[in-house]
Amino acid sequence: xxxxxxxxxxxxxxxxxxxxxxxxxxxxxxxxxxxxxxxxxxxxxxxxxxxxxxxxxxxxxxxxxxxxxxxxxxxxxxxxxxxxxxxxxxxxxxxxxxxxxxxxxxxxxxxxxxxxxxxxxxxxxxxxxxxxxxxxxxxx
Numbered sequence: 001x002x003x004x005x006x007x008x009x010x011x012x013x014x015x016x017x018x019x020x021x022x023x024x025x026x027x028x029x030x031x032x033x034x035x036x037x038x039x040x041x042x043x044x045x046x047x048x049x050x051x052x053x054x055x056x057x058x059x060x061x062x063x064x065x066x067x068x069x070x071x072x073x074x075x076x077x078x079x080x081x082x083x084x085x086x087x088x089x090x091x092x093x094x095x096x097x098x099x100x101x102x103x104x105x106x107x108x109x110x111x112x113x114x115x116x117x118x119x120x121x122x123x124x125x126x127x128x129x130x131x132x133x134x135x136x137x138x139x140x
Contacts, residue, residue, distance in 0.1 A: 003023050003024075004022075004023045005020065005021065005022045005023070005027075005049075006020070006021050006022075007019065007020045007021075007032075008029075013034055014034045015034075016033060016034070017031060017032075017033045018031070018032050018033055019031055019032070020032055020044060020049070027044070027049075030043070030044055031043040031044070032044045032045055032046075047082040047084050047093065048082070050080075050082050050093065050096075050125075050129075051079075051080040051081065051082040051096070052080070053125050054080040054082070054096055054098070054123075054125045054126070054129070055078040055079060055080040055098070056078075057123040057124055057125040057126070058078055058080070058098055058100075058119055058120060058123045058125070058126065059076050059078045059100070060123075061119040061122055061123035061124075062076065062100070062102075062115065062116060062119035062123075063076070064119075065115045065118050065119050065122075066104065066107075066115060069111065069115055071104055071105075071106060071107050071111075071115075072104070072105075073102050073103060073104045074103045074104070074105060075102065075103045076100065076101070076102040076103075076104075077100070077101050077102070078098055078099065078100045078101075079098070079099045080096050080097070080098050080099075081096065081097045081098075081099070082095075082096050082131075083095040083096070083097075083131070092131075093129065093131045094131050094132065095131050095132045095133070095134070096129060096131050096132075096133045096134075097133075097134045097135075097136070098120060098133065098134070098135045098136070098137075099135075099136045099137075100116060100135065100136070100137040100138070101138055101140050102137070102138075102139060102140065103139070103140055104139060107139060109139060112137065112139050113137060116135060116137040117135065120133060120135045
C-alpha cells in the first residue's frame, strides 16, 4: 500500500505560509506556518499531524491485537502528545507520549497492559519514529 500527503510553501520561514493536503481529502490545502507551529496561532503543524497519525495507528493496532486475544473494545480514545525540542543541530521530535483510555469488557489490567505495550511497539508509526515513545494506558 502507498498513499501520500503533500505540502506547498511560499515565502520565508517566518513570513511565509503553506498548505497541507492528503490524498483522501481529509486535509485539503489546510494552512500551516511558523505561527501555527511555534506560536499557537490557528492552523496545523507537522507535529500535530504526526500525533494524529500515531494515535490512529496505535489504536487500530491495539484493536487488532485485542481481537487476536479474543477481546473487543467498546470504546478506546488515544491522545499522542508529540514533543519537538530545539537541539544543537536544529529541531527534533524527541518524544511521543500516548495516553489511552479504553473500555474492554472481560479484560483484566495485566493482560490489557501487556497487549497495549505490544501495540505501542508494533504499530507502523511507532516503528517509524526514533523518538522515545511512552504509554499511559488505563481501563475505564
